[in-house]
């Protein structure tokens with residue numbers, strides 16, 4: 001096993017970000033803020049320098065606005081540097097993020113250059129939104145050091161990052177990447193290399209159904225956004241669909257699916273895992289043993305946490321007020 005793959009988070013691995021645009025820039029800020037020495041590369045040295053300057057100023061602004069901790073501006077300025085080329089950026093890097101545009105040919109070309117110039121023991125993560133990691137891996141020499149590390153926008157403030165193994169990525173590389181990203185204060189989840197991974201597949205399924213309702217005249221976009229952000233979307237800030245389902249009761253879910261299936265057809269039939277759980281008497285927190293098997297001794301504490309968290313989230317939203325431009329959409 002090679003250097004990065006043996007390192008612990010506290011080693012403050014040297015990082016390179018290739019593609020210093022919207023996502024790469026945010027990722028670079030987070031890495032720099034957490035003490036990593038970061039080299040930024042873009043199409044040329046001037047573009048990299050422009051990004052460095054923009055990102056440093058922005059980090060200071062985030063600090064001034066209380067969005068980043070005290071000292072963030074200075075820390076980012078000290079740790080973030082522009083490289084002359086992709087090759088220079090990655091030559092001594094332990095961890096490399098590729099965040100060039102979502103065009104397969106561009107990513108393949110850049111990943112080929114990165115992997116030719118990077119140290120053998122480095123880890124190379126692609127921020128692709130949807131291109132299969134298995135296909136991109138074909139452009140990487142020593143593809144066992146390659147994986148998907150999918151951040152969300154805006155990278156400094158969204159806590160979740162998807163970790164996607166390529167066909168040859170060993171567990172040690174995945175764990176090292178998870179440790180590094182976890183050390184940046186992010187929450188990782190390991191998911192399979194399938195189109196859209198988890199986040200985008202779910203996000204686009206929701207969007208599609210919402211668009212269908214607009215097309216059918218069920219509600220206007222403004223009303224749908226109001227319903228989502230004030231009801232189940234409000235819950236989703238704290239819990240995933242399975243925790244919510246277990247708290248609601250899987251028997252309730254199964255019967256709701258039966259109604260929806262009668263109206264909308266097979267695509268709304270009850271999922272097999274729900275039907276099986278209900279048949280076995282595992283209805284969620286009320287019986288113990290739902291999909292997540294939560295509850296038991298901790299049930300009371302969980303429900304108290306839920307109520308306190310929802311109340312505080314409501315208070316936070318009241319303090320924040322309506323999002324500019326969306327007042328008419330009655331966001332909340």
Ligand SMILES: NC(=O)c1ccc[n+]([C@@H]2O[C@H](COP(=O)([O-])OP(=O)(O)OC[C@H]3O[C@@H](n4cnc5c(N)ncnc54)[C@H](O)[C@@H]3O)[C@@H](O)[C@H]2O)c1
Nearest residue numbers: 019020021022023024042043099100101102127128129153
């Ligand atoms: N924007 C989002 O909301 C979002 C969210 C998650 C993931 N992503 C993914 O992140 C990646 C980057 O997206 P973005 O929105 O930051 O794009 P962007 O256009 O803001 O940034 C891309 C950067 O790459 C640079 N670049 C282009 N060709 C290059 C090359 N050959 N060598 C070096 N640099 C090059 C560009 O100059 C630009 O600065 C994409 O794969 C995208 O799908 C985007």
